[in-house]
């Protein structure tokens with residue numbers, strides 16, 4: 001469904017992605033792990049054109065995401081993203097943060113957008129907070145509104161870039177629960193996270209990146225417990241001892 005072919009990306013002299021290829025099938029939950037600076041976020045951002053690749057291709061089904069004639073805004077609806085920094089509009093309520101895109105981008109009526117926003121807020125367990133402003137919500141609740149906002153666009157794929165790393169453990173859990181629920185619903189997801197419990201329980205595949213390259217890719221049990229590459233084993237040993 002999502003085909004990533006030989007992506008290269010540099011910032012100045014620094015090669016951040018060095019020939020990354022990966023396939024994500026419908027319903028897959030691919031978790032990207034690797035040391036800080038290995039290119040995980042950059043790879044994720046290349047998948048919905050928040051970052052432009054230097055060379056290589058990304059396909060979503062038959063559509064070339066990286067094609068010169070492809071509209072990045074259309075792609076970002078099909079490939080939704082949730083960021084570490086929770087970027088809600090502070091002057092809008094939770095519901096309005098969601099209806100904004102539905103009205104502007106989708107051209108939905110006020111009533112239609114409101115219905116859809118409420119149904120997505122319900123999906124993430126926040127219908128009661130629909131009228132609250134971001135300042136009245138906890139970090140975990142804000143992050144769940146961000147997830148609901150992306151879901152309202154009917155994405156085919158959801159990207160998560162360390163969605164819990166700014167949250168303390170309790171609030172992380174409520175976000176991870178929503179993510180696990182999406183896994184159970186069969187959502188196709190690519191996730192950068194340090195939450196190894198989520199990776200073990202929720203992922204269909206783990207990709208270990210180091211220095212801009214895919215070092216190893218496989219099912220969680222294999223990558224965590226019986227990696228083929230020594231570098232992968234060393235990485236997991238180091239994070240176990242953190």
Ligand SMILES: Nc1ncnc2c1ncn2[C@@H]1O[C@H](COP(=O)(O)OP(=O)(O)OP(=O)(O)O)[C@@H](O)[C@H]1O
Pocket residue numbers: 011014016034035036037038039040041042043
């Ligand atoms: N917009 C940018 N301009 C310049 N350099 C960048 C930019 N974005 C990322 N980099 C650099 O690219 C490298 C890879 O960064 P990236 O954020 O993709 O790694 P990461 O594996 O997600 O790291 P972390 O786990 O620390 O978030 C880093 O050295 C970073 O400084």
